[in-house]
Amino acid sequence: MDENAIHQWLIDCFGPIQGEMAWNQLSQLPPEVRDQLMSQGVDKLPKPEEVQALMQAFASGGLNTPSEMQQTVEQGPINVKLATSIALQKANEGGQSTVNAEDGESARKAISEANLWLDTACEFNPAPGEMQVLTRAGWVEQTLDAWAQFAAPVAQSMNNALSSVMSERFGDSFNGEVAGMFAGPVPIPLPEGMNNPAQLMKLLGNTSFAMQLGHAAGDLSQEVRGSYDQGIALLKNPAGALIVQNALEYAKSLGIDEHEVLAFLALQEAAHARLFASVPWLMPRFEALIGKYARGIDIDLDAMESQLRDAGAMDPESISDAVNLTKVAIPDTPEQKEALASLENLLAIVEGWVDSVTWRAGMAHIPHIEQLREMLRRERAVGGPAQRTFESLLGLNLRPKRIREAAALWDRIGAEEGDAARDGKWVHPDMLPGLPSEATQTPATTEAETTDNGTQNAISSDANLSANAKTPDSIDWDAELSKLLEDNQSADSEENSDQGQTNPENREQDGNLDETGSDEDADHDTDSRDEGETGDNGAETQEQ
Structure with missing residues (x-):
């Protein structure tokens, strides 16, 4: 390293007075120590x-x-x-x-x-x-x-x-x-x-x-x-x-x-x-x-x-x-x-409840709620670069792995027992509903995890992401959103032309069809919302 270069670097860093003091300190170091430090290039500082x-x-x-x-x-x-x-x-x-x-x-x-x-x-x-x-x-x-x-x-x-x-x-x-x-x-x-x-x-x-x-x-x-x-x-x-x-x-x-x-x-x-x-x-x-x-x-x-x-x-x-x-x-x-x-x-369980309640509250007011909900689910499953760095520093993983499954569970409880009974389960941790063991998540799973025609809902998003060998860094969120929007565009156009005002029940059904289509293009993460959703009269739409 050129002595003039390091001298100027010290002045640029610490100002003319403190920079000169730092240079004098450096000059007073033993020759072998000073030579070792000076062997570095300025570009490495x-x-x-x-x-x-x-x-x-x-x-x-x-x-x-x-x-x-x-x-x-x-x-x-x-x-x-x-x-x-x-x-x-x-x-x-x-x-x-x-x-x-x-x-x-x-x-x-x-x-x-x-x-x-x-x-x-x-x-x-x-x-x-x-x-x-x-x-x-x-x-x-x-x-x-x-x-x-x-x-x-x-x-x-x-x-x-x-x-x-x-x-x-x-x-x-x-x-x-x-x-x-x-x-x-x-x-x-x-x-x-x-x-x-x-x-x-x-x-x-x-x-x-x-x-x-x-x-x-x-x-x-x-x-x-x-x-x-x-x-x-x-x-x-x-x-x-x-x-x-x-x-x-x-x-x-x-x-x-x-x-x-x-x-x-x-x-x-x-x-x-x-x-x-x-x-x-x-x-x-x-x-x-x-x-x-x-x-x-x-x-x-x-x-x-x-x-x-x-x-x-x-x-x-x-x-x-x-x-x-x-x-x-x-x-x-x-x-x-x-x-x-x-x-x-x-x-x-927390994120599933929030997902379920948010969807019910906003489905009649937010036209793109299905796409927004799907993007948020995927982001929560893998986390952004800064979040992953933060978690590795703390040793914590604050990402819910089974948000889809939990949301479907809360949907089902709300449809069967009503909002008051659903929210009443938070009175004590022992009253919270339990998610099925991950060990039981096989193609031959329980009735509660299949649709009426026997097609299994792929509601464990992290497992599906792993199975498809997609890492967080490999996911193009813009491309994923484009797929969701393209798949929903034609359905939204038909809905708007056929109806002057969309009722919540039809919006719910269309959203489920749209999301199912989009999920086939993205990690096979089939939405489980069609389990236990309700129309305006609160009747359950899926038999358990």
């Missing part, structure tokens, strides 16, 4: 603006002074301030600083209509308060504390493992203490009390995990459209929120009228909010299951040691792989697998 953004995040995260570093370690396994600062930087890249009046009015109108429609489809009262209309940054600010709480057991396991590896396997290399660490080519002296290798690794682990959490949350802020998108309550406001910029961009990407999409997303959010507000045991049950799984995570110390040896330097970014669960976690224990299965089952 981060851009000055990236360094400045990171320094700003570190300042916001309380890493300015030795005393702040010490406090950060003592406050917990995750530096939430740092994670929030980094996430906000990501969220504000292309994000609106405020919700403009027109978008806010459209969202609030959709929210108001959604609650009116839900009054006719479920027995639960609206959640207390008013649903918010948030920016991406607002979503980060209001949800990151909850994510950090879920991630804390994972981060604690990481920090303890890092400390153990450093003390037990690298201790001799440091003669009991560390004089400093490197952030790129800049040496950073360590304060007294932080030069113990084990304590240092806790700081590095705390910081590295917070950086990854912040980046993941920032990326996720550009995907989420509602506060309940992950299927759990994350906001302190029980009424939930819409992230209106993302919702409108989603409508544009689908090519569907934005008012329809906003109405559909508002229905989804309001249905979640009513359920969680009316069922006091629901969120504590999720927290218990998530905690049980996270506390069982164990770290492979050999794998972590290998990742640390491969790290180019002892700084938060270089050791990121050492705190990555996908690279250092030991496979799930039987207890963890049990907790994860219970979590996935409860998520499916």
